[in-house]
Amino acid sequence: MNRRDFLKSAALTVAAGMVMGPTALAKEKTESVAEDGKDILNYNPKMKYRPMGQTGVKVSALGFGMLRLPMLADGKTIDMNQTVDMVHRAIDGGVNYIDTGRVYLGGQSELAVGKALSNGWRDRVYVTSKSPWWIMETPDDFERMFDESRRAIGTDVIDFYHIHMIMHRGWKEKVIPFGLIEKIEKLKAQGKIRFMGFSFHDRLELFKEVVEAADWDFCLIQHNYLDYEYEAGVLGPKYAAANGMGLAVMKPARTGFLANLPESMRMALASTGIHKPGNEWALDYLWDIPEVSVAVSGMGSMKDVEANLQYAAKAKPNMLTPDEREALGRAIRAYRETPGHIDCTGCYQCIPCPENVAIGYIFAYVYNNYLLHKDLKRAMFDYTTSMSPIQRGDPASSCTNCGQCLAKCPQGLNIPELLKRVERAFGK
Template identity: 60%
Template sequence: MDRRTFLKGTATLAAGGGVIGASAPLSAVWAAAQQPADIRNHQPGMRYRPHGLTGVSVSALGFGMLRLPMLADGKTVDETQVIRMVRHAVDQGLNYVDTGYVYLDGQSETVTGKALAGGYRDRVYLTSKSPWWIMERPEDFERFFDESRRRLQTDVIDFYHIHMIMHRGWKEKIVPFRLIEKMERLKAQGKIRFSGFSFHDNVTLFKKIVDANADWDFCLIQQNYLDTEHEAGLVSLKYAAARGMGVSIMEPLRNGFLVTPPPEVQQIFDAAERKRSPVEWALDYLWNMPEVSVVLSGMGSMQNVMDNLAYASRSAPGMLSAEEVAVIGRAARRYRSFDGAIPCTGCYNCIPCPRNVAIGYLFNMVFNQYKADGDMARAHRLIRYSMSPIQRGDGPQACDQCGQCLPKCPQGIDIPAELKRVQRELRL
């Protein structure tokens, strides 16, 4: 079934009072995704899922090639260890490997190419991403793409993204540089198989981007049991899936934050009838949703790989009972209720800010995590390495108390006052 047939079918369902994305069209896609002969690198111990209407089945677990083991200098990828980890995962049935042009200053693509040499490339779907924020002219798009192919030692990239779309990138680079057209041209030339984008902004912009190109094949969004409203959120996940797009998930563990819960949260998990590790709870939350195609995990050790493969081997949509879903809900609410937390969901309605302050990211991703775990070093890392001004925005010190954000906040947060508190408590 192609995407246009799917959309026609779901439109008919909607006109007749049905639920878009439900019933026959999606059932047919799921049934087709379970045929071993049609699954690349099929292994009986892995579970596979349809990647939207691309026609390919992908492993429930994808290998995220950003957070990799490093050598003692902390700057150089431990290639020997990474190659061993990737190949072990592929041998166990993983068939989706995700990297990006800027990851680890290019080292990620290079080690990915080495790991997939010797026949492994043909066993996986390979992704990479085009970084708008370092483009100075439209021609840079093709130059970065060709450099990615050389590093990856491949002629064709299966899933290619416009990387990390946010309001500034959409307005200043993606639209004027005609990057969507360039992506579709690569697809027509057979240099990529599927076109998509990764995203870090609000629901309104997400829908605008999806609707701007009828030929999007997939998207990559941040989602975990704390981020149901953060950035794209669950609304966008379902919006994309209802249009036949595959939905890849990043940050299932929120940059490692959900790996070791505070005692108050761990007690909630410990009380559950079926015992799971915090990592398995987080991954199962995502695999429970049929709209999710693949969950990407950055794995820093062979033990991480083995654990995640085991979790993936027993994953399935609808795998959680109502009580297990409730357990996750209680854990999420406890995370948000630590003393001093800001009642921010990360909806990003407050941006763009006239002074380029990364308001929602600072509140929801940085400060509230600090209030839960007390790890100031982590908070500083999230600001220093994940919040460049051209992408997410500037720190709280850039706020001039103009107040333009106040009427935009659905939570009624006194944003200027809270930015002052963030600056003070994090010693920025």
């Protein structure tokens, strides 16, 4: 079934749900999936699918994140031929969720999606993209960037559209003042997008505020087994689901860290006699969470695609055994017991910092990773390049020791002193 025919049948399914009620509809959908998967776009019996909240559609447990793609020798240009082949293989394997963004790889990502989905492939998948508030100068930039995304992808309708990377500054300085919620609601009413949502990088309290600010269809958060307290944390998925939202999760392998585990964590996982690749552990942890609709994984090679398709074939809620849960707990302890580890959970209570230092990101995501791998090149990439400047903020050396953060830290960390440690390690 192609996308056009599927969307017609999906509309009838949603209409039926209004009459029958969500419980009856869920039962009916479960039974139909078990028979032949007719209510699933791009159905493949080797892939697992999950409800995307109350949208009425099911998405593949594995989503293709179009950010960390294979590059040419210059390190700046996407290898389009390899990327197209990877996307096609993923789709043939049952993936129906392709995730991109206006600013990903300087705009190349959306173009790569457009090329990969030409010649009929578009009809087999749901496409997402994102609106970056931090480069908007006027409210009118929202519509302009949306149209740029549609042209780059080569589609009239974007299925899942996000307000990108909501965090404290963007929420108060752009999303609310620029009326971006009203604007994304208008796109949905006009049929230019099917579902509206947001991606998120901040503390749980703000997450709840954003969830309650509109009738969102879905959201995208960062989560993995190490960062169960980081940002929206383990409660974020439950809060989103309680509000009827679908939940996509990005960076399941913590930008590659959990796919290339240090020796102490590998030994901790193997100590219970269970042996799996690091990336499989990371994905299984997310698929075990019933509220997670799709794990969006960046894949840089065909080998990554093939491996992730194999893992996704086994994905299901509550899939982890007691022994596997114990193994993950041991790995978390090994991570936190690393000498010099900063016991920061990334709760973001310490921000905004007057000097724009991204304290939680620097401690919980960059420095602690560095302590385990001792890979300075990778740490400096994370510190200075990997994330958007709006998320990354300014380096540790920008701290003026004002002390405003001290009373806010629930861990009681001496943040200014720890930032000096980071500055000594990274030179800035």
